[in-house]
Amino acid sequence: xxxxxxxxxxxxxxxxNNNINIGESVKIFADITYSGIIMPRYEHSDDKHLxxxxxxxxxxxxxxxxxxxxxxxxxxxxxIEHKVEYKKKISLPKILLLSTGGTIASKVDxxxxxxxxxxxxxxxxxxxxxxxxxxxxxxxxxxSEYSENIMPxxxxxxxxxxxxxxxxxxxxxxxxxxxxxxxxxxxFLSFALSGYPIPIALVGSQxxxxxxxxxxxxxxxxxxxxxxxxxxxxxYVVMHQDKNDETVACHFGTRVRKNHTSxxxxxxxxxxxxxxxxxxxxxxxxxxxxxFKKKEYEAKINLKTNVALxxxxxxxxxxxxxxxxxxxxxxxxxxxxxxxxxxxxMYEKVKKAGKRGIFLGMTxxxxxxxxxxxxxxxxxxxxxxxxxxxEDMIPEVALVKAMWALGNSNSVDEVKKIxxxxxxxxxxx
Amino acid sequence: xxxxxxxxxxxxxxxxNNNINIGESVKIFADITYSGIIMPRYEHSDDKHLxxxxxxxxxxxxxxxxxxxxxxxxxxxxxIEHKVEYKKKISLPKILLLSTGGTIASKVDxxxxxxxxxxxxxxxxxxxxxxxxxxxxxxxxxxSEYSENIMPxxxxxxxxxxxxxxxxxxxxxxxxxxxxxxxxxxxFLSFALSGYPIPIALVGSQxxxxxxxxxxxxxxxxxxxxxxxxxxxxxYVVMHQDKNDETVACHFGTRVRKNHTSxxxxxxxxxxxxxxxxxxxxxxxxxxxxxFKKKEYEAKINLKTNVALxxxxxxxxxxxxxxxxxxxxxxxxxxxxxxxxxxxxMYEKVKKAGKRGIFLGMTxxxxxxxxxxxxxxxxxxxxxxxxxxxEDMIPEVALVKAMWALGNSNSVDEVKKIxxxxxxxxxxx
Numbered sequence: 001x002x003x004x005x006x007x008x009x010x011x012x013x014x015x016x017n018n019n020i021n022i023g024e025s026v027k028i029f030a031d032i033t034y035s036g037i038i039m040p041r042y043e044h045s046d047d048k049h050l051x052x053x054x055x056x057x058x059x060x061x062x063x064x065x066x067x068x069x070x071x072x073x074x075x076x077x078x079x080i081e082h083k084v085e086y087k088k089k090i091s092l093p094k095i096l097l098l099s100t101g102g103t104i105a106s107k108v109d110x111x112x113x114x115x116x117x118x119x120x121x122x123x124x125x126x127x128x129x130x131x132x133x134x135x136x137x138x139x140x141x142x143x144s145e146y147s148e149n150i151m152p153x154x155x156x157x158x159x160x161x162x163x164x165x166x167x168x169x170x171x172x173x174x175x176x177x178x179x180x181x182x183x184x185x186x187x188f189l190s191f192a193l194s195g196y197p198i199p200i201a202l203v204g205s206q207x208x209x210x211x212x213x214x215x216x217x218x219x220x221x222x223x224x225x226x227x228x229x230x231x232x233x234x235x236y237v238v239m240h241q242d243k244n245d246e247t248v249a250c251h252f253g254t255r256v257r258k259n260h261t262s263x264x265x266x267x268x269x270x271x272x273x274x275x276x277x278x279x280x281x282x283x284x285x286x287x288x289x290x291x292f293k294k295k296e297y298e299a300k301i302n303l304k305t306n307v308a309l310x311x312x313x314x315x316x317x318x319x320x321x322x323x324x325x326x327x328x329x330x331x332x333x334x335x336x337x338x339x340x341x342x343x344x345x346m347y348e349k350v351k352k353a354g355k356r357g358i359f360l361g362m363t364x365x366x367x368x369x370x371x372x373x374x375x376x377x378x379x380x381x382x383x384x385x386x387x388x389x390x391e392d393m394i395p396e397v398a399l400v401k402a403m404w405a406l407g408n409s410n411s412v413d414e415v416k417k418i419x420x421x422x423x424x425x426x427x428x429x
Numbered sequence: 430x431x432x433x434x435x436x437x438x439x440x441x442x443x444x445x446n447n448n449i450n451i452g453e454s455v456k457i458f459a460d461i462t463y464s465g466i467i468m469p470r471y472e473h474s475d476d477k478h479l480x481x482x483x484x485x486x487x488x489x490x491x492x493x494x495x496x497x498x499x500x501x502x503x504x505x506x507x508x509i510e511h512k513v514e515y516k517k518k519i520s521l522p523k524i525l526l527l528s529t530g531g532t533i534a535s536k537v538d539x540x541x542x543x544x545x546x547x548x549x550x551x552x553x554x555x556x557x558x559x560x561x562x563x564x565x566x567x568x569x570x571x572x573s574e575y576s577e578n579i580m581p582x583x584x585x586x587x588x589x590x591x592x593x594x595x596x597x598x599x600x601x602x603x604x605x606x607x608x609x610x611x612x613x614x615x616x617f618l619s620f621a622l623s624g625y626p627i628p629i630a631l632v633g634s635q636x637x638x639x640x641x642x643x644x645x646x647x648x649x650x651x652x653x654x655x656x657x658x659x660x661x662x663x664x665y666v667v668m669h670q671d672k673n674d675e676t677v678a679c680h681f682g683t684r685v686r687k688n689h690t691s692x693x694x695x696x697x698x699x700x701x702x703x704x705x706x707x708x709x710x711x712x713x714x715x716x717x718x719x720x721f722k723k724k725e726y727e728a729k730i731n732l733k734t735n736v737a738l739x740x741x742x743x744x745x746x747x748x749x750x751x752x753x754x755x756x757x758x759x760x761x762x763x764x765x766x767x768x769x770x771x772x773x774x775m776y777e778k779v780k781k782a783g784k785r786g787i788f789l790g791m792t793x794x795x796x797x798x799x800x801x802x803x804x805x806x807x808x809x810x811x812x813x814x815x816x817x818x819x820e821d822m823i824p825e826v827a828l829v830k831a832m833w834a835l836g837n838s839n840s841v842d843e844v845k846k847i848x849x850x851x852x853x854x855x856x857x858x
Contacts, residue, residue: 146807148770152744180767184743261768261798261821305744311764313828314613315581315734323752335740338609339690341577367796369690378575399742 006041010064011050018070025073028052030066035073054245055130059207059214093171093228095135097124098161100154100185101144102178104205104216128217135171135224147178147185147204152305152403155188159301162193162200166297172199172227174220179204179258179266182237186253187400188303190235190424195297199227201238201250206264215240215264222248222278229283230276234292235424239267241277250276252291254397254426257367270394271368271428291425302407304330309399311335311365312342321349331359331402331415334387335395340364340371341378347385354386359415361402362387363395370428388416391427401426435470439493440479447499454502457481459495464502483674484559488643522600522657524564526553527590529583529614530573531607533634533645557646564600564653576607576614576633581734581832584617588730591622591629595726601628601656603649608633608687608695611666615682616829617732619664619853624726628656630667630679635693644669644693651677651707658712659705663721664853668696670706679705681720683826683855686796699823700797700857720854731836733759738828740764740794741771750778760788760831760844763816764824769793769800770807776814783815788844790831791816792824799857817845820856830855 004012004022020026020038028034028050039051039059049061050070099105121139125132142161145154158175165173177185186202193200201223205216223238226248235253242265251269260266269275269287277286308329310321324332332353336342340362342350354360362382364371370392373379383389390398398419405418433441433451449455449467457463457479468480468488478490479499528534550568554561571590574583587604594602606614615631622629630652634645652667655677664682671694680698689695698704698716706715737758739750753761761782765771769791771779783789791811793800799821802808812818819827827848834847 146770146805148741148766148807149772149774150743151772151774155743180770181743258767258795259797261793261795261800263798266795266798305746307744308749309740309742311738311740312577313738313825314579314584314610315736315832317734317756319756320737320753323756324749327746327748327752337577338687341575341609343578343580345578345580364690366687366690366695368688369692369695371690376575378577396742403744 007047009047011041011047014064014067014070015050020070020072026052027071027073028062028067029069029071030062034060034062053217059217060245090136092134092136094169095137095172095174095224095227096165096168096170097121097137097139097174097176098158099139099141099144099176100150100158100178102147102176102204103207104178104203104219105141105144105176128220130217130221131224134221135228137224138170145178147180147182150178150181150185152188152303155185155192156301156303158185159189159192159299162189162196163299163301166197166299170198172201172224172230174223174227175200175202176220177202177204179206179239183253183256183258183267184396184400186235186237186256187397187426188404190253190426191401191404192301192303193235193297193299194292194294194423196233196235197297199230199233200235200253201227202236202253203238206240206262206266218245219248225281226250226276226278226283230285232292234275236275237267238278240264241274246279248278249274250278252287252425254424255394255428257394257396271392289429294423300404300408303403304406305403307331307333307399307402307406309333309335309395311395312337312346314343316343316346318346318349321346321353325349325353325356325358329358330406331361333361333363333390333395333398333402335365336362336371337365339375339379340373340382340389341376342382344378344381347381350382350385350387357412359402359406359412359419360385360387361390361398361419363390363393363398365395367394388419390419393426397426436476436479438476440470440476443493443496443499444479449499449501455481456500456502457491457496458498458500459491463489463491465489482646488646489674519565521563521565523598524566524601524603524653524656525594525597525599526550526566526568526603526605527587528568528570528573528605529579529587529607531576531605531633532636533607533632533648534570534573534605557649559646559650560653563650564657566653567599574607576609576611579607579610579614581617581732584614584621585730585732587614588618588621588728591618591625592728592730595626595728599627601630601653601659603652603656604629604631605649606631606633608635608668612682612685612687612696613825613829615664615666615685616826616855617833619682619855620830620833621730621732622664622726622728623721623723623853625662625664626726628659628662629664629682630656631665631682632667635669635691635695647674648677654710655679655705655707655712659714661721663704665704666696667707669693670703675708677707678703679707681854683853684823684857686823686825700821718858723852729833729837732832733835734832736760736762736828736831736835738762738764738824740824741766741775743772745772745775747775747778750775750782754778754782754785754787758787759835760790762790762792762819762824762827762831764794765791765800766794768804768808769802769811769818770805771811773807773810776810779811779814779816786841788831788834788841788848789814789816790819790827790848792819792822792827794824796823817848819848822855826855
C-alpha cells in the first residue's frame with residue numbers, strides 16, 4: 001500500500017517516480033549522503049522538501065533541488081519486526097517510561113494525521129524502533145497534559161508513582177513531559193525524591209515528531225543510553241543540545257532552564273555545565289563536581305502551594321505585596337534586581353511580611369550569578385528586614401523548593417533552614 | 430607628598446623601595462609588560478598585590494611575586510595638567526554627562542576613602558583624565574539614586590532633561606546610571622524620545638572604581654568614543670564586554686538585559702548581537718540590520734504605572750489575578766511559559782480582565798525567542814480570550830512599553846496598536 005501523507009506537488013511526484021513510500025529506508029545523495037527513513041509531512045507544508053529521519057533519530061528536511069539521487073535501503077517493515085524480536089531478549093536492561101503528556105509522549109497516526117498519546121510499549125517501539133535495540137521499555141501513561149497545565153498536584157502524582165518503583169529492577173526511569181514547565185517538575189522531583197536509587201530523566205521534544213527537525217526520537221534514545229550508562233542517580237532533564245544533530249545534554253534537575261521559546265537547544269544549565277553529554281552511544285561525564293549531597297533515599301512527597309513569586313521592577317506597587325499578605329501566603333520568593341535588591345518603597349510591606357512569620361527569600365532576575373546582599377547599603381537593609389539571600393538558586397527553583405519546604409516543616413525557621421541546605425545541587429559550590 | 434592608601438605590608442614596602450606613589454604612571458615587567466597608573470586599594474585588602482589602571486581604563490591586580498621590575502613613566506600630575514589644557518581646546522567635540530547615581534557616577538576620595546558623587550566636569554576629568562583627550566565633557570547631576578530605587582518618575586525626569594537638550598551642540602549624551610535597572614530606563618527613553626537627534630548612552634559599572642578590575646573608566650571612555658564615532662542616533666546601553674579588557678559593547682536600549690548578578694560582561698543583547706563594539710579607539714558597527722524605525726524626533730514623555738507583570742508558574746493562584754483586577758490595573762503583561770502559554774486554570778480570570786478592557790500582552794519567561802500562540806491549542810485559546818502576543822519583546826521591555834503606551838493613548842485599542850508597532854527595535858525582524 002502506498003502512503004504519501006503530507007506530500008503534494010513536486011515532492012509527491014518525486015517519491016512516486018522513485019517508487020518510495022513513507023516509512024521506507026532510503027539513501028539520499030545530496031551535498032553529503034544521508035541514510036534514514038522517509039517521514040510523513042504536515043498537510044499544509046510546501047511541496048519542495050522530503051523529510052528524513054536520520055539514524056540518530058533526528059529529522060531533517062531536504063530540498064528537492066539539492067537531491068541528486070534517492071535509493072531504497074532495506075525494507076523498513078522488516079526492520080521493525082526485527083526490533084520487536086530484540087525487545088523480547090531478556091538480556092537487555094529494563095527502563096520504565098512514564099508519560100505525562102507533551103509532544104514527546106505522542107505519536108502521529110500516519111493515516112489520520114492526529115497526534116495521539118503513546119499508550120503501550122509496543123506503540124513506543126514502533127514509534128522509535130531504535131529503543132528496542134538498547135533496552136526493554138515498559139511504558140505507562142500517568143496522565144496527558146500540556147506542560148502549562150501541569151500543576152503541583154501533578155508533581156505529587158509523578159513523585160508517588162516513582163516512589164512505588166523505588167525498589168524495582170529498572171535501570172532508570174524516563175518521564176516524558178511537555179517542555180514548558182519541565183524544569184519546575186524536575187526541581188520538585190529532585191527535592192521530594194532526593195537520593196532515589198536509580199537515575200530519572202525528564203525528556204521532552206521542542207518539535208513534534210511529524211515535523212522536519214524533530215528531536216523527539218533523538219532525546220528518547222539519548223535519555224535511554226544515559227540512564228543505562230551514567231552509573232549514578234539523581235533527577236536530570238535530558239534534551240537535545242544545539243551544537244550538532246547527535247548531542248544530547250543531561251542537565252541537573254535543579255539547575256536547568258528553558259531559555260528559548262522554540263529552538264531545539266533551548267534548555268541550558270544555569271551557571272554551570274551540563275552533568276553529562278551523550279554523543280551517539282558515548283556517555284561523557286561533563287561536570288566533575290561532586291553533585292547531589294544527599295546519597296540516601298528519603299521520600300518527602302509533600303508541598304504547600306501558597307508561595308508567591310514577586311518579580312520586582314521600577315513602578316512595582318507595594319500595595320500588590322499587601323494583597324499577597326491578605327491572601328495568607330506563607331512564603332515570598334523575590335526576584336530582585338542585580339545582586340538581590342528591591343526598592344526602598346517596598347520596605348514597609350516587607351517588614352510587615354517578616355513580622356507575620358512569612359518566609360522571605362531573595363533571588364535575582366539576572367538568572368545567572370549569585371545574590372550578594374552585603375555589598376550595597378540596600379542589600380544590608382533588606383537583610384535587616386529578614387530577607388534570606390538564596391545564593392545562586394534559580395528563581396523558579398527557589399519557588400518550587402519553598403513550596404516543598406512549607407510542606408515538610410512546621411515553622412518559618414525550619415523553612416529557612418531547608419531553603420539554605422543544598423539538597424540536590426540547587427546551590428552551586 | 431607620598432600616598433599609599435590601602436597598601437600595607439609587602440606591597441607598601443615594595444612601592445616605597447621603588448619610590449612610587451599612588452597616581453604615578455609606571456611600567457611593570459611581569460609575564461608581559463603593563464603600562465598604567467598605580468591605583469589606591471581597599472583598606473582591608475591583602476598586602477600582596479598592586480592595582481594598576483591600564484591605558485584602556487581597566488583596572489588589574491598584579492601579584493608581587495610575578496613582578497620582575499617596576500619603572501616610572503611620565504609624572505602623572507604633569508599628564509593631568511596636560512589634559513586640562515586639552516579640555517579647553519574648543520576644537521574637541523562636546524559631550525553632556527547626566528548623572529543619576531550608581532557606582533559609575535561616583536569617585537573615591539583618595540584621602541577619606543568615601544565614595545562621593547561626581548559633581549563637576551573638573552572632578553570627572555581628574556577621575557577619568559583620559560576623557561579630556563577626546564571630548565569636552567559638561568557634567569550635571571540630576572539626582573543620586575541606587576538603581577533599584579529608580580522609579581518611573583525618575584525616567585520622566587531624565588527624559589524631560591534630555592528633551593531640553595534636543596537642539597544643543599552636544600555630539601552625544603552619557604547617562605551615568607546604576608546597573609540593576611539600567612535596561613528598564615533605557616527602554617523608557619527609547620520609546621519616549623524615539624528619533625532623538627543625537628545618540629544617548631547609558632553607562633554603568635559592575636565594579637566600583639576603587640576596586641581592582643573596575644570597568645568604570647573603561648565604560649566611560651568607550652561610551653564617549655562611541656557617541657563621537659557612531660554616526661547615528663538612538664538609545665544604547667554601553668558596558669564592558671567579557672571577552673577581553675579592551676572591548677565595550679553598545680546594546681540597543683530595548684534589547685538588552687542584565688543577565689548576571691556580578692560579572693563584568695553581564696549585559697547582553699537578547700536574541701541579536703550588540704549594535705556596535707568599541708575596541709580601544711575603533712568603533713565597529715556590529716549589527717547590520719536597519720534598526721530604529723522612527724527617524725524623526727517626537728518627544729512623548731508620558732506614562733501610567735498601573736501595569737502588572739504576571740509571571741506564570743505551576744501553582745500560580747488565579748485569585749492573585751483577581752486581586753490585580755481589583756487594583757484597577759489597566760494592562761497586564763504575562764510572562765508565560767514556552768511559546769506564550771498560561772495554564773487553563775487562569776482562563777476564567779483572564780476572560781474577566783479582557784471584558785473589563787484591560788490590555789493583555791504575552792511574553793515568554795524563556796527570555797530568548799519569539800512567542801507563537803498559534804502552534805498549540807492552549808495558545809489559540811489564549812488568543813481567543815483576547816491576549817496579544819508581543820513577538821520577541823523582552824518581558825521587562827514590554828512592561829515599560831505598556832506603561833508608556835497607557836500614558837499616550839485613550840483606549841485599549843490604541844494601546845494594542847502601540848504595543849505591536851516596532852518603535853525602537855524592541856521587536857526583532
